[in-house]
Amino acid sequence: MNTEKQPIYPVEVWDITEQEFQKENNYRNETTFALSNGYIGTRGTFEEAYPFDIDTGLEGNFVNGFYESEHIRYGEANFGSPLLSQSLLNLPNLKETRVLLDGEIFSMAEGSVEEYKRTLHMKEGVLERTLVWTSPKGKKTKIRISRLVSFARKNIMIIRYEVTPLNYNGRVEFVSKLSADVENHTRKTNPIVDYGPFGRRLEKKKLWAKADRLYYEGETIGSHLTMACGSAHTILSRKETVKADWKAEMGELEASLSCALDGTKGETIALEKFICYTTQLDMPKEELEAFVTEELNRARQDGYSYLEERQKEYMESFWKIADVRIKGNEALQQGIHFNLFHIIQSAGRDGRTGMGAKGLSGEGYEGHYFWDTEMYVLPVLVYTEPEAARHLLDYRYSTLDQARSRARILGHEKGALYPWRTINGEEASTYYPLGTAQYHINGDISYALSLYLQVTGDVEYLKEKGAEILIETARVWADVGSFAKCKGGKYCICDVTGPDEYNVLVDNNFYTNLMARENLRDAVNAVEYLETHAPECLKALEEKLEFSTEETLLWKEIIEKMYFPYDEERQVYPMDDGFMMRKPWDENKIPPEKRAWLYENYHPLFIMRHRMSKQADAILGMYLHSNLFTKEEIKRNYDFYQEVTLHHSSLSTCIFEIVACSIGYLEEGYEYFSQSARMDLDDYHNNFYAGIHAANMAGTWQAIVNGFAGVRCQNSKLTFEPSIPKEWEEYAFRLRFRGTLLEIQISKKEAKFTVIEGTVIQFSVDGKEITLQGEGETYVEEL
Numbered sequence: 001m002n003t004e005k006q007p008i009y010p011v012e013v014w015d016i017t018e019q020e021f022q023k024e025n026n027y028r029n030e031t032t033f034a035l036s037n038g039y040i041g042t043r044g045t046f047e048e049a050y051p052f053d054i055d056t057g058l059e060g061n062f063v064n065g066f067y068e069s070e071h072i073r074y075g076e077a078n079f080g081s082p083l084l085s086q087s088l089l090n091l092p093n094l095k096e097t098r099v100l101l102d103g104e105i106f107s108m109a110e111g112s113v114e115e116y117k118r119t120l121h122m123k124e125g126v127l128e129r130t131l132v133w134t135s136p137k138g139k140k141t142k143i144r145i146s147r148l149v150s151f152a153r154k155n156i157m158i159i160r161y162e163v164t165p166l167n168y169n170g171r172v173e174f175v176s177k178l179s180a181d182v183e184n185h186t187r188k189t190n191p192i193v194d195y196g197p198f199g200r201r202l203e204k205k206k207l208w209a210k211a212d213r214l215y216y217e218g219e220t221i222g223s224h225l226t227m228a229c230g231s232a233h234t235i236l237s238r239k240e241t242v243k244a245d246w247k248a249e250m251g252e253l254e255a256s257l258s259c260a261l262d263g264t265k266g267e268t269i270a271l272e273k274f275i276c277y278t279t280q281l282d283m284p285k286e287e288l289e290a291f292v293t294e295e296l297n298r299a300r301q302d303g304y305s306y307l308e309e310r311q312k313e314y315m316e317s318f319w320k321i322a323d324v325r326i327k328g329n330e331a332l333q334q335g336i337h338f339n340l341f342h343i344i345q346s347a348g349r350d351g352r353t354g355m356g357a358k359g360l361s362g363e364g365y366e367g368h369y370f371w372d373t374e375m376y377v378l379p380v381l382v383y384t385e386p387e388a389a390r391h392l393l394d395y396r397y398s399t400l401d402q403a404r405s406r407a408r409i410l411g412h413e414k415g416a417l418y419p420w421r422t423i424n425g426e427e428a429s430t431y432y433p434l435g436t437a438q439y440h441i442n443g444d445i446s447y448a449l450s451l452y453l454q455v456t457g458d459v460e461y462l463k464e465k466g467a468e469i470l471i472e473t474a475r476v477w478a479d480v481g482s483f484a485k486c487k488g489g490k491y492c493i494c495d496v497t498g499p500d501e502y503n504v505l506v507d508n509n510f511y512t513n514l515m516a517r518e519n520l521r522d523a524v525n526a527v528e529y530l531e532t533h534a535p536e537c538l539k540a541l542e543e544k545l546e547f548s549t550e551e552t553l554l555w556k557e558i559i560e561k562m563y564f565p566y567d568e569e570r571q572v573y574p575m576d577d578g579f580m581m582r583k584p585w586d587e588n589k590i591p592p593e594k595r596a597w598l599y600e601n602y603h604p605l606f607i608m609r610h611r612m613s614k615q616a617d618a619i620l621g622m623y624l625h626s627n628l629f630t631k632e633e634i635k636r637n638y639d640f641y642q643e644v645t646l647h648h649s650s651l652s653t654c655i656f657e658i659v660a661c662s663i664g665y666l667e668e669g670y671e672y673f674s675q676s677a678r679m680d681l682d683d684y685h686n687n688f689y690a691g692i693h694a695a696n697m698a699g700t701w702q703a704i705v706n707g708f709a710g711v712r713c714q715n716s717k718l719t720f721e722p723s724i725p726k727e728w729e730e731y732a733f734r735l736r737f738r739g740t741l742l743e744i745q746i747s748k749k750e751a752k753f754t755v756i757e758g759t760v761i762q763f764s765v766d767g768k769e770i771t772l773q774g775e776g777e778t779y780v781e782e783l
Contacts, residue, residue, distance in 0.1 A: 005682045011331045016120040016338060021108055026057050027689035033120050033127055034361035038349045039064050039154040040277050041360020047145060048107060049096040058185050061091045062360050065353040066279045067423045069222035070196045072430055080409040082430060086423040087197050088367020092180040092216050094231045094275045097161055102170025104135040111135045122341040125315040140166040152310035155295050157275040160304045164268045173260035174271045176233055178214040181253040189363035189690045209248035209255040217288060227279040228288035232296040234272040235259060274299040318344055321734050322384040324704050328728040335678035339697035343377060346694060351394030358691025368421040368428055371441050372695035374448035380701045382455045383735035389452055396445050397465040399425030407476055415475025418442055433504040437497040442473040443515025450522045454716045457738045463537045467526040471547060474523035477516040478554050490563030500617035502607050506576035508565050511621040517562040518625060520555045527552055572640040575617050585612035596648050615649035616656060623659050627714040635663040650679060654699030658707040661723060670725040673703045705733055709744060718763040722751040737761060754778045
C-alpha cells in the first residue's frame with residue numbers, strides 16, 4: 001500500500017474534480033464518479049461511450065440483488081460446496097448519448113477541449129461535466145452534462161445534456177441509444193474466478209423503440225431472472241419543452257432514437273433523459289413493461305429540475321446528521337466526505353437486498369455481500385440513518401431459511417448458519433477454508449443486530465425479527481463446539497477461520513469464541529425479555545422454531561465455560577491454540593512487490609505455518625467488546641498484535657486506530673487513520689478500478705467517532721472518551737441515540753455535547769454520568 005501518494009484530485013471539501021481527461025486514468029475514475037442509490041448503480045463512464053478495452057474501462061450498470069449463475073467447476077468438490085455461482089450482472093446501457101453539432105459528432109478525442117471539468121458534487125449527490133469543444137472545423141460549443149441516480153425514485157436515473165453553440169448557428173442532433181450487447185469483465189475484475197460469467201448472459205425477450213421511448217427486457221441464461229429497462233426523453237430550448245420528432249432505429253441488440261433541431265448561437269438546447277431499471281425480484285415479470293412505462297411517465301412529468309431538487313433535499317437531510325467536520329485538514333475532510341457519500345449511496349434500502357463489499361460501483365468480489373456490511377457499514381448507519389440500518393438487517397432476516405438450510409448441510413440439526421459471501425442468501429464461497437469456515441459471520445450479524453437494538457431502543461424489531469435471528473444463530477454455536485476435558489471442561493470450537501485469512505481452520509480462534517459467547521448471551525437476554533414483556537411473541541417463536549426455553553440452560557453453561565487461548569508468558573490472547581507455535585514471519589525474505597499479495601505468490605501452507613496476521617482479528621473483538629477487558633489487557637494485546645499484523649486487508653488499519661486511541665496511543669492512532677481516510681480517493685492499493693472498499697470507507701467514520709471520540713454503546717449505555725489529534729484544531733459530528741440527535745464538538749480545550757433534536761438523553765464522558773433534558777441543552781467537559 002502506497003500511502004505517500006499526492007492527492008489525485010484537487011483538495012475541495014465537498015467536491016471531487018477531474019481537471020483533465022487522461023485515458024490511462026479512466027478505469028479508476030469510473031469508480032470515483034460512480035453513482036448509485038442502493039438499488040441502481042452506474043459507473044462514471046461518459047455518455048459518448050468510448051470503446052475502451054478491458055484494461056482501460058468498463059461500462060457498468062447494475063441492479064442490487066440481480067445476479068447471474070454459472071455451474072462452478074471444481075477439481076475435487078467437497079460435500080456441501082456451492083454448485084452455482086452468484087455474480088452481480090452488468091446490464092444494458094442506456095446512458096449513451098451522441099451529439100452531432102452542425103454535422104460533426106462530439107468526441108473529446110477529436111477537435112480540442114477547453115475548460116474541461118468533471119465534478120462529483122457530494123453535497124448534492126449530482127455528477128456534472130462541463131467543457132468547451134472546438135470541432136475539427138472550428139465550431140465552438142459549450143457542453144454541460146448532469147447526472148444523478150435518484151434517492152427519491154429508486155428505479156430512476158436521469159441525465160440532462162445541455163449544448164450551447166458559441167460561434168455558429170446550426171443543426172443540433174441528439175442520438176440516444178440502448179445497448180444490450182454487454183458483458184462482465186470477469187477476467188479483469190475477478191481474475192481468480194474461472195467459471196464466469198463470460199460473454200453476454202442476457203437473452204433478449206423484448207426490444208423496441210417508438211415515440212420518445214426505448215425499452216428492453218431480457219432473461220439471464222443461468223439464474224433465469226428477468227430484468228427490464230427503458231428510457232424516455234424531453235427536449236428543451238430556451239428552458240421550454242419542445243415537441244420533438246423522434247426517429248427510431250433498431251438492431252439485433254440495440255435501439256436508438258434521434259432528434260434534430262436548429263441551434264442558435266448563444267442559446268442552450270437540452271436533452272433530458274430519464275432511465276428506469278427494474279427486475280422480477282420486485283414484481284412478476286409480466287408486469288415489468290407496464291411498471292417501466294409508468295415510472296418513466298412520472299419521471300418525465302416531474303422533469304430533471306424537480307428530481308434534482310428532491311436529490312438535494314435528501315442529501316441535505318443525510319449530511320445534517322452524518323457529516324463529520326474536521327477543522328485543520330481539508331484533505332482528510334474531503335476524504336471523509338468521499339467515503340460517507342459512497343457508503344450512503346451503496347446500501348440496499350428495500351429489505352430485500354444488502355450491500356456489496358464494492359457497493360454498486362464495480363464488479364469486484366462478484367458483487368457479493370460479506371461481513372463488511374454488519375461490522376463496518378451498519379454501525380455507521382445505526383447512529384446516522386437507523387432506518388437504512390434496519391433495512392440491511394431485514395435482508396438478513398429475509399434469508400434465514402437459506403441460512404437454516406446451510407446449517408443442515410454443515411451437520412447442524414437446528415439453527416441457522418449465514419453464508420460467508422452471497423447475493424441471494426445461499427453460500428457462494430467456493431473455497432471453504434476462507435469461506436464457510438468463517439462461522440463468525442453468525443456472531444457478526446448478531447452483534448450488528450444487538451447494536452441496532454441498543455442504540456435505537458427498537459423493541460418491536462426484537463419481537464418481530466431480532467429474537468428469531470438471535471435464537472437461530474445461537475443454536476449453531478451451541479452445536480458446533482464441545483466441552484473439552486483436555487481444556488478443563490471448557491467449551492471449545494475447532495476448525496474455524498476468524499477474520500484473519502492467513503490463519504485458517506484453527507482451533508479456538510479468539511475472535512470467533514468471543515463473538516459466539518456474546519451471541520449466546522444476547523440470545524439468552526432476548527428470550528428472557530420476551531418471557532417477561534412479550535410472552536405471546538415467545539410462544540409464537542417456540543411453535544415456529546420448535547424451540548424450548550430449556551435450550552438456554554446449555555447456552556448459559558457455554559457462556560460461563562467458553563475457552564480462550566492465553567499465553568502466560570506475554571499475558572496475551574493468541575489468535576488461536578496454535579498461533580504461538582508457528583514459525584516467526586520474516587518480512588525481509590519477501591520481495592516488496594509480493595508482500596501485499598501473498599496468496600497470489602505463495603502456497604497457502606507456507607503462509608499458514610507462519611506466526612503473522614493479515615488483518616485485525618483478536619484486536620477487533622477487543623474493540624467491539626472493550627467493556628469485557630481492562631485497559632492494561634487491551635494494551636498488552638495491542639502491543640503484541642502490532643508485532644505480527646501485516647495489514648494486508650483494507651479492513652485492518654481503521655480497527656488498529658480505534659484500539660490505539662482507547663489505550664492512549666493517539667499519535668499512532670492518527671498514523672493509522674491517515675492510512676485509511678484517503679485510501680480509495682488516492683487509490684493506495686492501485687485496485688480502485690474494480691470498485692470501492694466499502695468497509696474501509698465506513699471504518700474511517702468509526703475511526704473518528706469510535707476512535708478519537710471514544711464512542712461506545714455497550715449494555716445499552718452510551719459512553720465517550722474524547723480526544724483530539726494534535727494536527728487538528730477541532731472536529732464535530734452528530735449521532736442519534738434513542739431518537740435524540742446529539743452533536744459533539746471536540747477541540748483541544750473541551751468536548752461540548754448539545755442536544756439538537758429530541759428529549760432527555762443519558763451518557764457518560766470519561767466515566768462521568770451526564771443527563772441532558774432536551775433540545776438546546778449543553779454539557780461541556782474540559783480536556
